[in-house]
Structure formats: structure tokens, C-alpha cells
Amino acid sequence: MSDLLIGTALGLGGGFIRVLAGMVKQRKINWHKKSIILTLVAGAVIGLLTAVIVSESYIYAALTGYVGADLLDNFFKKST
Secondary structure, three states: OOHHHHHHHHHHHHHHHHHHHHHHHHOOOOOOHHHHHHHHHHHHHHHHHHHHHOOOOOHHHHHHHHHHHHHHHHHHHHHO
8 A cells, every 4th residue: 555545544544533532522423514524634634744754654644633633623713
């Protein structure tokens, strides 16, 4: 499998964990679909970029997928 595809998948996984953590934290399942999709896409893109920049370890792609999605989520919440 391509390193870029693995990085994207791990970033998507990190974004998915971020979505689950947010749902558990807020104790509600009914999130906006746009918010979930944005978080997953952001995690995948950030994981892809991390795989391009840092190709030594895939763990960075998963971590940045989670952290990057969290950072973008908080940034957009503060700006609105």
C-alpha cells in the first residue's frame, strides 16, 4: 500500500477518534453531519500532509489527524 494512502487512512482514523471523543464529551449522538464530515476530511488531509512531510513513522499521521481536527474545530468555534 502506498505511504500516502496509509497516512491518509490513519489521519482519517485520528479524525474519527476525535468525533467519538467529542460525542462522548458532550454526551449526545446527534451532531451535525457537516461537522462530522468536516472533521473527518480535515483529519484525512492533515494525515496526508504529515505522511508527505514525515515518512519515518505512521503514528504521526494518526496523531496529527486527531490534533489537527481538534485544532480546526476549536478555531471555528471561537471565530463564530
